[in-house]
Amino acid sequence: MQETIKPPAEVLYEKQLKALREEDTGSRPPHWLLSPRSVRDFIIGREQPALLEGREIAITRKFYGNDVLIERAIVTLAGNRGLMLVGEPGTAKTMLSELLSAAISGTSLNTVQGTAGTTEDMIKYSWNYAMLLDQGPSEAALVPSPLYHGMKHGVLTRFEEITRCPAEVQDSLISILSDKVMSIPELEGGVLFAKPGFNIIATANIHDKGVNEMSGALKRRFNFETIRPIANMTMEAEIIVSQSRTLLEHSGVEVEVDRGVVELLATTFMELRQGISREGYKLEMPQATLSTAEAVSVYVQSAMTSYYYEGGTIGLDRLVQNMLGTIAKENEKDLGILKSYFAKVVKARAGEDELWKALYEEKRWIG
């Protein structure tokens, strides 16, 4: 059992990062811990293991999908503009941003969490008011934000969910991104110049409800990379298996991940997301987000429920119950869509496949 629920990427992949750092002889941008090529290898994995203290450390693939996108993202971070990762919820934008920061700056914790309540203070800096009143404005009284920290030490700053912040707060990034300088008028000569190695990785959901539009000026200071949901069932199943295994292990649930059930789940999610069944029939698409991350959560929830209440491996009744909670959470219509999916697609497959038949038998849970 480990100490933290979700250790940061730099802890989780400590050995791989260390091994890569040791073997890396390529040229690095200032203050980068790895060369761009090693950063790429770290994220998309490679066949040849790295050596650490005489032991072979496998460099595993951590991000599935568009490898060329990773290359562009790395080069963007070494350049003048910020990196903006956009895409539907659950497409591993945050994970990618963590991996990039962990590989490049050695930490993925230098993060601003964007919310509707984020203010400019939280982005730039605020004050320790007791000290401020006592001593007047001084550097010691200044409470640095992650962005301030990033500029000062030349490390990457992650900005999560930037479009959740009000537009005027977002815009405080404009001058920082273009001039790489933050002025602190309260201090005498208060100017913070960004050290080389500083850059921003922002993530944004574009389809979510309640997001703010980004100004053109801010858009111009970012290079955009669009991350798409995985379109390959086998690959998605692979991710669900590996992530579920990790999550279940961390929760102390000692059950094997059932590959058949995972494939069933991945197929269902992918078909509903893409609006087409593998036989080529058109399907209605639910409004709810059906990302790989959601599928992992459905699997883990179901496995845990079965483990604790039935004391066994994952049951399809639990799977259907959790599926219902995920797919039909936005509105009533989505429930209808799930029902007709069972009535058409699942029923048709029930005749040919035992597992699908078992799934169809649990349709009572969705009414």
Place this chain on the structure above:
Amino acid sequence: MDRLGVSALDGPSMLQTQPSELPGSTPGELPSFAEAAGDGLAERLASLCSERVYNLSEPVVYFPVRHHSPVCSHHLLRVMRAYRPEIVLIEGPEGASELIPVLADEATEPPVSLYCTYESDEEKAAWYYPLLSCSPEYTALKEAAARQIPCSFIDLDYRPRPGAMEEVSASLQDEKLLTSSDFMAELCRRMNCRSFEELWEKVFEIGGLSAQTDAFVRDVFTYCTLSRMCYSEQRLRREGELDREANMRLHIRQAREQYGRVLVVTGGFHTYGLLDPEPEGPWQAVRDSDIADAASPKEAPNEDDTPAPGTDPPMRKTDGGEDTVTPEAERSEQAESGKASPGEQTYSGKPSTSLPECSPGRIGKRQHYPMIYTFEEADRLNGYASGMPYVSYYDELWAELRRGRRSPYARVSQRLLARLTREMRKQNEPVSTSDAIEAYSMLQGLTALRGKREGGVYELMDAVLACFVKGEFTLATDAPLRRLRALLTGDKIGRVADSGWVVPIVEDVKRRAATARLELRATGKRKRTLDLYAKPRHRAVSQLLHCLSYLVPDFAKRESGPDWVSGRHMNLVRETWSYAYSARVEARLIEQSLYGGTLHEAAVRKLEETAAELPDHHSGELAELLLQALLMGLQETADQLYALVKAALRKDAHFLSLCRTLHALDRLHQHGRLLGLRPDEALPALLDEAYGRAVDQLPAIARAAPELHDEMIQGLKLLIMLAPARPEHGLEERFAALLDDRELAPRLEGVCLVLAIKQGWRLRRELVTRANGYIRGTPEQVAKIAIYLQGVFVAGRDVFLYDDELLSEVDALISELPHDSFVEMAADLRLAFTFFTPGEKALIAGRVARRFGVRESELDRPAVDERLLLRAEALDQAIRREFAAWNLT
């Protein structure tokens, strides 16, 4: 380190990779792949190359190329300087060797192409053989011309296409075997390349630029040969590759007898198959199964590898050097050795007549023409698989290479980024120079990350995607990339030097187009608006466009303007045309050349042929042809057609055809001067004759099929319109007879009657009388009332709109109908009212409303829902019952 990105420094094991140069791959990966296919295969291929393929001391040097590859051209020039060949043999259609001087002419500007046609009783096919400035084939023939040495094409003119009867056009440089092999797919995966194209660019176009020529040739040869080995001999034979190679070998052998140094320029995929005698060794037997089953290297099979029964046995020499040949192979072998023809010819650079047909029965007419080509069509990505994609990009690169510039890729990319920024700005897209700067630095960053010497087209596209696209990448934001793709492909059209070989009609069209200021030198759709009647110059352009689109329907399209043939939009005075020139259009023109040497000749011949094919009593179609001829400005042909129309009129006994003739002639008579036609004295008489003939045929329409009624109604209206000037033809009597005909279809009856009433030949009351006849008739007759009304409305909408008497009669008629009959004919009645426009319907509704004392505004109220009515009725009855129960009244 001056070597290809993928090849190692130490000699023949070229497939060993440098980890620092090859991101994502590890040393030893590729060799194990190659070794699995055969022990030491890569080494042996390399030594085969240095001994027999690229050995400048040999009498034959083979230079393997990829079509449209600028770096292959670059090295080819070096080879020609070093080897000083006495003859150059090029993979190209052998029948077209005579055209090489035209292609090499100073005035010829690529992209150009050879157009090869093949025609036999069973089959008709055509191929293009495109050449760009950067094509190695073009470089070879230009350089040969500069050195004044002979140059010849050595490939077959023909490609087998099993089971194809229809006419298709394809490229003679099909590369699908090269690009889609398993070997290439595996290589792409291991080298982090998204496609074969990227792999090729990385290794050969970028890496190859700084390589020594012998190493470059060796690498191209090895890659292409390994790729070739993924296919079984049966497959190659089926695709016709072996026949082609046999033919090329024969040419090479003949050339070798006559010349001391022969340079052979062919696609790299074929080089191995051209070696003569065929190389011996275990690699021969590498098949798809061996590659797929790479884990267990098989021992080299040769004699043991007997083909499965029923398959074509391969033509292969055994170790003993004896031929094991089958009858099928024997014929080819004899052909190759040249012994088959006793009267052996000396090699003249011209196609040898002693060449056997590669398969029996393929004797047909073959022709070759030089013609223009376009970048758009040369780009592989546009679907005409042949050579490298992004032709404009590589063409510019070749221009840089020829100038001997350093960092040619960087220069081309910079220029394209600047051009893209400018074009995007012109379209009011928010693009700044800073985007271009960022993109350029992104390009350099990616180049370094991917371990390339210079950033190529893929880095350029990635850079534009990252730095120009703002927001999520969707259809709405992909304009920068789309624009870039268009720039990479280019819109250039080539030029063919004037010579006896250029097809006269093509020359004529170009000359005329230049006078008419039509753009035939760049691809893309263009628009031209013509003031058809006011400006004679514009009319001439219109005639040219009519003529061209008559011969080549794909070239131009009239988007709007008066349509003289169908008689629509005659109120318009301007014509708008869109047109686009392409190699396909030129090819169609060449095909039309059998009709004549100039555009007019061809059009006249085609018109005459069409006219001759028409049955001699179809005067309508002839008259339309006549109109077409006049629109094309072919007055003389039109005069002949007048005579034909006149003759046909006498034989024509079909009312509709006669009406079409009448329409066409009337249009000419009325508006001919608008087209600048001289007044024809014969025309009024001809028109009169057509009118008379049509009137004579009137009785026949009574029993015409319902689907012809619409057209007949138009004819009847035309006759009525022309009647006042021609009382002598007795239209009134004919109408009277028709109306008395009991068999007359109700729809036509309605039309005829209304037309007669309008002319004052009949009284209005008859409309109602006849309608009453239907309503009071048998049930079948009642059903016809709606159809009768359709006829009335279609011919006399004005009568109905403004005549209260008729309206009240119709109202009375409809209200008299029994309910069931009304429901039955509701659909037909509704159809009858569709002849009115919405405005007219509102007008009628208003008048009906007034008749019943209802205000017009009431009509706009939505109808009460039927269920609501039923509920109200039920409620009403319930209340009544309640009231009755309580004795309330």
